[in-house]
Amino acid sequence: MTVLAEKTYTLLAKVPRGRVTTYKELAMALGTRGYRAIGQIVRNNPYAPRVPCHRVVASDGTIGGFMGHSRGEAIQKKIAMLASEGVHVTGKRINEFPKKLFHFT
């Protein structure tokens, strides 16, 4: 486990319910450019479900990935979970993404 992972989980846990964050925001807050690394870390998610990995989305408002695959039916499940928390998703993008997006800086 790397220091980057610790900080990633810490920040992710700080995201309130009904809000989402992006890999980019996380990477920026952590001071790294390894966006993909964040994806790997979140995918590992040894702290689940204490760490809401489903609250992490791509910077363009798309869901990104979930459960081992990047784009597939698993996304539907993630969408349902987000909708359950108040973040509704229409089609392939989050509804009012910038408003629901939680930024650290």
Place this chain on the structure above:
DNA sequence: GGAAATATATGAT
């Protein structure tokens, strides 16, 4: 120890 793969982002074409 080194190479390939990944739940991304950005820039160029």
Place this chain on the structure above:
DNA sequence: ATCATATATTTCC
């Protein structure tokens, strides 16, 4: 919109 490059971690050899 599509293709190629950059970046950090993990997994497999």
